[in-house]
Amino acid sequence: MTQEKxxxxxxxxxxxxxxxEHVCKDFVTSRGTVRALDNVSLxxxxxxxxxxxxxxxxxKSTLLNIIxxxxxxxxxxxLIDGTPITGPGxxxxxxxxEHALFPWLDVIGNVMFGLKQKPNLTDKERLEVAKYYLYLVxxxxxxxxxIHELSGGMRQRVALARSLAxxxxxxxxxxxxxxxxxxxxxxxxxxxxxxxxxRRKTIVFVTHNVREAVCLGSRVVLFSPHPGRVREEFPVYxxxxxxxxxxxxxxxxxxxTSALKGYTASESD
Amino acid sequence: xxxVLITLFFFVLLIIIWAGLTGDLAAIGLxxxxxxxxxxxxxxxVGHYLWDNTVNGKIxxxxxxxxxxxxxxxxxxxxxxxxxxxxxxxxxxxxxxxxMLALGLQALPSVCWVPLACIWFGQTEAALLFVxxxxxxxxxxxxxxxxxxxxxxxxxxxxxxxxxxxxxxLIFVTLPASAPFVVSGMKQGWAFAWRSLMAAEIYVSVVSGxxxxxxxxxxxxxxxxxxxxxxMFIIIAVGLLADKILFSPIESWLHRxxxxxxx
Numbered sequence: 224m225t226q227e228k229x230x231x232x233x234x235x236x237x238x239x240x241x242x243x244e245h246v247c248k249d250f251v252t253s254r255g256t257v258r259a260l261d262n263v264s265l266x267x268x269x270x271x272x273x274x275x276x277x278x279x280x281x282x283k284s285t286l287l288n289i290i291x292x293x294x295x296x297x298x299x300x301x302l303i304d305g306t307p308i309t310g311p312g313x314x315x316x317x318x319x320x321e322h323a324l325f326p327w328l329d330v331i332g333n334v335m336f337g338l339k340q341k342p343n344l345t346d347k348e349r350l351e352v353a354k355y356y357l358y359l360v361x362x363x364x365x366x367x368x369x370i371h372e373l374s375g376g377m378r379q380r381v382a383l384a385r386s387l388a389x390x391x392x393x394x395x396x397x398x399x400x401x402x403x404x405x406x407x408x409x410x411x412x413x414x415x416x417x418x419x420x421x422r423r424k425t426i427v428f429v430t431h432n433v434r435e436a437v438c439l440g441s442r443v444v445l446f447s448p449h450p451g452r453v454r455e456e457f458p459v460y461x462x463x464x465x466x467x468x469x470x471x472x473x474x475x476x477x478x479x480t481s482a483l484k485g486y487t488a489s490e491s492d
Numbered sequence: 493x494x495x496v497l498i499t500l501f502f503f504v505l506l507i508i509i510w511a512g513l514t515g516d517l518a519a520i521g522l523x524x525x526x527x528x529x530x531x532x533x534x535x536x537x538v539g540h541y542l543w544d545n546t547v548n549g550k551i552x553x554x555x556x557x558x559x560x561x562x563x564x565x566x567x568x569x570x571x572x573x574x575x576x577x578x579x580x581x582x583x584x585x586x587x588x589x590x591x592m593l594a595l596g597l598q599a600l601p602s603v604c605w606v607p608l609a610c611i612w613f614g615q616t617e618a619a620l621l622f623v624x625x626x627x628x629x630x631x632x633x634x635x636x637x638x639x640x641x642x643x644x645x646x647x648x649x650x651x652x653x654x655x656x657x658x659x660x661x662l663i664f665v666t667l668p669a670s671a672p673f674v675v676s677g678m679k680q681g682w683a684f685a686w687r688s689l690m691a692a693e694i695y696v697s698v699v700s701g702x703x704x705x706x707x708x709x710x711x712x713x714x715x716x717x718x719x720x721x722x723x724m725f726i727i728i729a730v731g732l733l734a735d736k737i738l739f740s741p742i743e744s745w746l747h748r749x750x751x752x753x754x755x
Binding site: 316372 | 647
């Protein structure tokens with residue numbers, strides 16, 4: 224009985240469609256008002272892996288925070304399966320640039336944190352689910368390690384397990400690998416694609432690294448700054464699993480990078 | 493092991509010097525008595541005093557009385573200080589009012605409350621408790637506030653995205669995240685409570701019980717320096733033991749978890 228429930232919990236992949244409709248967001252700073260997002264509209268399909276790319280100040284992280292429910296748009300709205308987003312929710316989990324793991328809990332305690340807020344599960348089932356996700360990110364051997372004992376890459380793996388464990392429909396990742404060294408990052412590119420293939424979540428991945436975006440995304444959305452706008456979208460049809468050193472991948476990133484340079488050049492004119 | 497031996501050797505040497513200068517080592521021909529025993533008694537007299545009064549139950553009883561006052565005052569200080577510190581960290585108006593008050597009163601040695609406490613409460617247990625609470629409360633309040641303010645905001649954001657309500661976040665995220673600060677504040681509060689209780693017991697004689705500090709006071713009144721010095725040793729021992737038994741285990745756990753171990 225329990226086994227069946229557990230199986231359901233783990234092997235049921237909910238996913239959702241995201242719609243961004245005419246979202247505007249201003250930030251008031253000491254030097255005046257900055258338009259972070261200017262009339263941004265975007266649709267992200269169920270199970271799609273979308274990467275937001277752009278220079279700093281283009282509003283890509285702001286849009287991610289709006290989807291997460293951590294910030295509210297000034298006008299326009301973000302919807303999940305047609306329902307407006309009003310605040311954070313268990314259907315969307317966020318992975319931050321810094322790992323944001325809790326140092327007072329051990330690895331499994333961290334993965335359990337989000338699960339504990341999920342009703343209809345017993346503590347024993349939660350523990351089983353947490354173990355499964357640690358296994359999925361290859362961290363099951365470190366279930367009882369302290370956070371400070373882990374390397375940067377291992378910490379982000381645990382953070383990934385923590386955001387996957389409550390089985391959200393959407394995974395939001397805000398430059399999660401930018402603080403890691405190149406070797407670790409490459410390994411995580413493989414892992415995250417593997418997880419996406421297995422779980423088929425809707426993933427929104429924010430990065431300023433074009434190569435990273437092309438390697439991971441089914442679609443790359445290019446943002447331009449001042450004010451933050453969606454400038455262009457590039458579908459990526461390369462076969463998975465993709466290697467970041469692949470030739471075709473490099474070519475595609477090259478053309479996206481030159482598009483990006485075009486905007487920044489015309490901005491400074 | 494070597495470090496323990498060095499420490500032990502140092503203290504044994506101190507006692508030998510003390511014994512040598514007060515005539516305790518006359519048996520081996522070192523008959524120097526620099527001071528009268530009314531000024532500095534030899535260690536043997538102090539040892540006898542401590543032994544006799546431990547065996548006849550006087551010191552254990554007064555320890556019990558003192559520790560009871562200390563614990564009650566300290567716990568009241570904690571129960572008030574931690575939530576008030578949390579409020580001061582959360583609301584600016586409480587920080588600007590109560591926080592400033594705490595900062596001011598923190599600078600006031602708690603023995604300064606003794607004259608007022610005597611007038612307000614008379615020679616009663618309440619006067620002693622009041623002084624202990626004044627010693628504990630402000631430092632606990634300030635370190636709790638400081639701890640909460642130092643919690644990286646990303647923790648609360650992460651918790652919110654995982655479905656934590658504001659109250660849940662406060663109890664399960666902000667509070668444990670500030671634990672290292674709160675614990676060091678609790679430790680400081682304990683030290684202040686101990687100091688203020690000793691000061692209060694020296695000044696306030698209460699019929700409801702004869703505490704350690706009162707023994708110190710009457711040692712002076714009765715010209716019994718062996719009693720004064722013996723009680724001083726006990727006060728030191730209690731302070732050290734509390735640190736080792738109460739706080740060391742918690743601190744070492746925190747260090748292990750947070751990875752802030754020095755060795």
